[in-house]
Amino acid sequence: MKKSSMMAPMTIMASVAAVLVLSSASMASAADAAGLDMNFYGSTCPRVEAIVKEEMVAILKAAPTLAGPLLRLHFHDCFVRGCDASVLLDSTPTSTAEKDATPNLTLRGFGSVQRVKDRLEQACPGTVSCADVLALMARDAVVLANGPSWPVALGRRDGRVSLANETNQLPPPTANFTRLVSMFAAKGLSVRDLVVLSGGHTLGTAHCNLFSDRLYNFTGANSLADVDPALDAAYLARLRSRCRSLADNTTLNEMDPGSFLSFDSSYYSLVARRRGLFHSDAALLTDPATRAYVQRQATGLFTAEFFRDFADSMVKMSTIDVLTGQQQGEIRKKCNLVN
Numbered sequence: 407m408k409k410s411s412m413m414a415p416m417t418i419m420a421s422v423a424a425v426l427v428l429s430s431a432s433m434a435s436a437a438d439a440a441g442l443d444m445n446f447y448g449s450t451c452p453r454v455e456a457i458v459k460e461e462m463v464a465i466l467k468a469a470p471t472l473a474g475p476l477l478r479l480h481f482h483d484c485f486v487r488g489c490d491a492s493v494l495l496d497s498t499p500t501s502t503a504e505k506d507a508t509p510n511l512t513l514r515g516f517g518s519v520q521r522v523k524d525r526l527e528q529a530c531p532g533t534v535s536c537a538d539v540l541a542l543m544a545r546d547a548v549v550l551a552n553g554p555s556w557p558v559a560l561g562r563r564d565g566r567v568s569l570a571n572e573t574n575q576l577p578p579p580t581a582n583f584t585r586l587v588s589m590f591a592a593k594g595l596s597v598r599d600l601v602v603l604s605g606g607h608t609l610g611t612a613h614c615n616l617f618s619d620r621l622y623n624f625t626g627a628n629s630l631a632d633v634d635p636a637l638d639a640a641y642l643a644r645l646r647s648r649c650r651s652l653a654d655n656t657t658l659n660e661m662d663p664g665s666f667l668s669f670d671s672s673y674y675s676l677v678a679r680r681r682g683l684f685h686s687d688a689a690l691l692t693d694p695a696t697r698a699y700v701q702r703q704a705t706g707l708f709t710a711e712f713f714r715d716f717a718d719s720m721v722k723m724s725t726i727d728v729l730t731g732q733q734q735g736e737i738r739k740k741c742n743l744v745n
């Protein structure tokens with residue numbers, strides 16, 4: 407039985423309790439069901455996890471702000487054609503890739519992924535997929551930002567196709583609750599996964615134009631008072647002083663101001679105070695079950711529980727529609743090019 411359908415009718419509080427009991431079993435079964443294996447490279451590349459970790463330590467030491475982008479790359483990969491590294495492929499003369507679609511404009515970290523892949527090609531040529539590299543880098547990014555860890559079962563293969571138009575499967579920042587739920591459900595993820603994984607917005611930054619519709623001309627009334635009523639007034643003033651116009655697509659804003667490099671539960675305190683940056687963050691307050699989760703985590707007393715929930719949901723996300731076995735996909739040499 408799919409966990410998402412089983413969870414749907416339960417309240418968030420009940421599912422949180424259930425997950426404490428179910429988590430290790432469900433983690434193992436999600437990965438097994440997808441055909442992945444904790445020891446996949448045990449004989450072919452036994453140091454794979456150690457190598458990725460070493461590189462990640464060096465990468466984040468040099469550029470701590472890459473933790474967020476590397477987590478987000480894995481999310482964008484998994485939501486389009488499954489976790490097959492299609493997000494990393496370049497466009498070709500006959501086909502525009504995901505990378506060159508609107509949501510990509512703000513993706514970062516491609517160079518770091520290739521750096522890790524290059525080290526793995528030296529250690530174990532032609533063995534470790536770019537899709538597995540993304541999954542491991544996302545996990546290590548969270549761990550090194552002081553967040554939770556989770557087991558990453560391996561054996562994903564790399565896809566050969568990347569289509570810009572398929573990025574319409576990624577939820578836009580303007581999405582309301584209904585739309586978010588259906589877009590997550592389309593990937594086998596539950597309402598609880600939605601509220602838990604949104605907690606990834608504890609890391610990283612966002613460009614003004616992805617939320618400035620909330621600050622200016624919200625309904626088209628063309629007055630300065632025309633703002634999103636779901637946004638805290640003091641926060642709105644602060645955001646307006648940073649984002650001077652609707653057209654500003656260059657200014658970056660910490661999503662969790664003051665702790666955007668550290669993985670913690672403070673995202674939920676912000677959302678509870680109506681300080682989530684996107685409509686999609688604010689939308690979590692519009693449903694009783696996700697609101698209850700936000701409010702519980704906003705107390706700061708249940709961070710360990712959020713960490714376990716996040717680990718559990720990441721295991722699910724990182725197994726979406728994976729390619730496995732010898733017949734599907736390939737092991738790319740260069741993450742931006744098919745072999």
Ligand code: HEM
Binds near residue numbers: 577614616
């Ligand atoms: C629920 C639906 C989601 C929406 C609508 C959404 C939307 C966005 C948007 C618009 C940005 C700003 C990008 C920029 O301006 O540079 C962003 C950033 C980010 N998102 Fe999400 N996101 C969602 C879910 C997720 C999930 C599931 C994760 C991972 C578990 C995630 C992790 C991140 C991270 C880490 C950043 C910061 C990236 C950086 O620092 O460059 N998001 N998201």
Ligand SMILES: *[C@@H]1O[C@H](CO)[C@@H](O)[C@H](O)[C@H]1NC(C)=O
Binds near residue numbers: 569572
């Ligand atoms: C995306 O584009 C490809 C080719 O450009 C086309 O075959 C496919 O049907 C399109 N998919 C969607 C969802 O529009």
Ligand SMILES: *[C@@H]1O[C@H](CO)[C@@H](O)[C@H](O)[C@H]1NC(C)=O
Binds near residue numbers: 582583585
């Ligand atoms: C949510 O957004 C969709 C379009 O994305 C729209 O059709 C629907 O009416 C919206 N629902 C609510 C409750 O506003």
Ligand SMILES: *[C@@H]1O[C@H](CO)[C@@H](O)[C@H](O)[C@H]1NC(C)=O
Binds near residue numbers: 623625628652
């Ligand atoms: C505000 O929205 C209205 C309606 O969409 C539009 O006609 C007007 O040009 C917008 N004003 C600004 C400053 O963007």
Ligand SMILES: *[C@@H]1O[C@H](CO)[C@@H](O)[C@H](O)[C@H]1NC(C)=O
Binds near residue numbers: 511
């Ligand atoms: C930002 O806006 C300018 C002017 O509209 C446009 O030329 C540019 O391509 C945009 N940049 C991004 C990253 O969207």
Ligand SMILES: CC(=O)N[C@H]1CO[C@H](CO)[C@@H](O)[C@@H]1O
Binds near residue numbers: 505506508510511513
């Ligand atoms: C990082 C990256 O690949 N960015 C590309 C996103 O798409 C635009 C075109 O829409 C390219 O110019 C960027 O290079």
